Every structure is written in C-alpha cells, then in structure tokens.
Amino acid sequence: MKKNVVAGVLSLLMASTVCGGALAADARRIVSLGGTVTEIIYDLGMQDKLVADDQSSLYPEAATKLPRVGYYRAVPAEGVLSLKPDLVIASENAGPVAALDKVRSVGVNVVTVSDKPSIDSLYERIAQIADALNVPEKGESLTTHIKSTLQQAQAVPSESHRAVLILNRTGAKLMAGGDTTASAIMELAGLKNVLKSQRGYKPVSAESLLALKPEMIIVTKGSLEAAGGMDKFKADPAIAFTPAVKNNRIVVMDDLLALGMGPRVSVAISQLKAAAGHAK
Incomplete structure (x- = not known):
C-alpha cells in the first residue's frame, strides 16, 4: 500500500513536470517582459502568440501596438493576469518578485531569461526563449546571424573616443557607468566609457562632465525629447562646455538600441562607429 502511494506521488510529480514543459512549448497566449525579450520573439517569428508586452518593448513598431502591462521592472500581477496568458517570458531583471510569484501561483508558466550586460547573455537569452517556444533551431540561426553581423560591424576601423x-x-540626467548594457555596447564599438570605473548610473553635473572630458556624448531619443530638443540639451550647463559639444559629436540613438543588448547590437555598433569617424 505504501509503495503504491509513493508511486502515485512520483507519477503526479512527473506528470506535473511534463505538463509544465508542454505548457511552454504549446503556449498560445504569451506576455513578454523586457524590450529585447519582445524583439527576440519577433525575430524568431513567434509574434503571433504575443498578447501583450511592456513599455520597454519599443521595437519593432508592431510591438508598440500590443496591450501594455506597465514597465517590466514594476510589473502589476493583475495587469498580466487580465490578459489570460499561459506563458510569461520575462527578463531576469523583471519584477517585483512578489508580482511574478503571484502570476506563477495561479498556474501560469513564467520563464525567466538571462539579461546581463554582455553579448554572451544575449546569446543565452535567445537560446532560452527559443527553447521555451520549442523552436531551438530558429534560435541557433538567429544567434549565427547576430555573430556574423557583429563581426562585420566590429571590423570597420574607427576612432576610439572617450564617450x-x-x-x-525621470527628469534627472544620469550617466551610464560600468556594469551597464550601455557601457558594454560602447566597448564593443571600440569606445572608452569615461565612467566605467563607477558601477551603474550616476547623476550628471557640470563639474563631473568637465572632469571626465567626454569627446563623444550618446543620448537616447527619449532623453533628448525630455530635454526639449538638441539645442536645449547642448545648452545645459552640465553639457555645454564638454569636448563633445565643442567638436559637435553628439550621437542620438534609439532607446532600446542604446540600452538593450538585443538582436540589433551590430546596428548600434555601426551607428557609434560612424559617429566616431574613420580611424586615421
């Protein structure tokens, strides 16, 4: 009798595990949390299963037309559940943890994927998403393509500026320090992040920027809009007297391209190299 009970429990556990795996592979209603997570799903050709994404999902344009469940770092569990998903694919930086746990508690499969500031993390993220969607071969093909375009972009000679x-x-300007995706992309483009020695994002002040002497300033489109346009941005006392402004080397980049290590990383590198100028 005891053996039968144990066998029954083991059988249920095995069935639960198999069912969980099947749920990811057979998902029909997916919510993505994280801009590059959404972009990868589109690049894998699985966008028809997406029923919602978050506010960081800025590319492709079709992704901006889907229902939004807030920002991926501040996910409301109720908003996610209202879309009745059977699978949530979330950046490891998504949260809060309690919200995702609540989503899991009602039986929704939540797959968390790598999202560190490195190119290797991108490749891992693609494989994880492709596996969750049961299209591993498409993941391998996408990674091969990215590696090829990345190699081509990096091979273009360009000047190495302090950037x-x-x-x-939120109204307060911040600079990207080390251990950020922005810093990793700058380095992949052959630039020197002047704030690499400091981790994370730090406030901008006239004194700090003058001391750092950046020869190139990269600003996201959203940030430029928040500043009131290029003229107002360049007139800001914290920016106006930098070598970057003097040499007219201000680079405006798509927010997700500059801040997310995604499938278009080679595009980001090409843009930065073009702005930096050809190596002499």
Whole structure:
C-alpha cells in the first residue's frame, strides 16, 4: 500500500513536470517582459502568440501596438493576469518578485531569461526563449546571424573616443557607468566609457562632465525629447562646455538600441562607429 502511494506521488510529480514543459512549448497566449525579450520573439517569428508586452518593448513598431502591462521592472500581477496568458517570458531583471510569484501561483508558466550586460547573455537569452517556444533551431540561426553581423560591424576601423551615455527618464540626467548594457555596447564599438570605473548610473553635473572630458556624448531619443530638443540639451550647463559639444559629436540613438543588448547590437555598433569617424 505504501509503495503504491509513493508511486502515485512520483507519477503526479512527473506528470506535473511534463505538463509544465508542454505548457511552454504549446503556449498560445504569451506576455513578454523586457524590450529585447519582445524583439527576440519577433525575430524568431513567434509574434503571433504575443498578447501583450511592456513599455520597454519599443521595437519593432508592431510591438508598440500590443496591450501594455506597465514597465517590466514594476510589473502589476493583475495587469498580466487580465490578459489570460499561459506563458510569461520575462527578463531576469523583471519584477517585483512578489508580482511574478503571484502570476506563477495561479498556474501560469513564467520563464525567466538571462539579461546581463554582455553579448554572451544575449546569446543565452535567445537560446532560452527559443527553447521555451520549442523552436531551438530558429534560435541557433538567429544567434549565427547576430555573430556574423557583429563581426562585420566590429571590423570597420574607427576612432576610439572617450564617450559617455546620458539618460533622462525621470527628469534627472544620469550617466551610464560600468556594469551597464550601455557601457558594454560602447566597448564593443571600440569606445572608452569615461565612467566605467563607477558601477551603474550616476547623476550628471557640470563639474563631473568637465572632469571626465567626454569627446563623444550618446543620448537616447527619449532623453533628448525630455530635454526639449538638441539645442536645449547642448545648452545645459552640465553639457555645454564638454569636448563633445565643442567638436559637435553628439550621437542620438534609439532607446532600446542604446540600452538593450538585443538582436540589433551590430546596428548600434555601426551607428557609434560612424559617429566616431574613420580611424586615421
């Protein structure tokens, strides 16, 4: 009798595990949390299963037309559940944890994928998403393509400038330090992040930028809009007297391209190299 009970429990556990795996592979209603997560799903040709994404999903344009469930770092569980998903694919930076746990608690499969500031993390993320959608061969093909275009972009000779990325999301300007995706992309493009020695994002001040002497300033489109346009951005006391402004080397980039290590990383590198100028 005891053996039968144990066998029954093991059988249920095995069935549960198999069912969980099948749920990911057979999902029909997917919510994506994270801009590059959404972009990868589109690149894998699985966008027809997407029923919602988050506010960081800025590319492709079709992704911006889907229902939004807030920002991936501040996900409302109720908003996600209202879309009745059978699968949520989330960046490892998505949260809060309690919200995702609540989504899991009602039986929704939540797959968390790598989202660190490195190219290897991108490749891992693609494989994880492709596996969750049961299209591993498409994941391998996408990774091969990215590696090829990345190699081509990096092979283009260009000048290596002292650079900084400036971000403005809440009204306060921030600079991208080390251990950020922005910094990793700058390095892949052959630039020197002047704030690499400091981790994360730091406030911008006239004194700090003058001391750092950036020869190139990268600003996201959203940040430039928040600043009131290029003229107002360049007139800001924290920016106006930098070598970057003097040499007219201000680069405006798509927010997701500059801040997300996604499938278009080679495009980001090409844009930065073009702005930096040809190596002498």
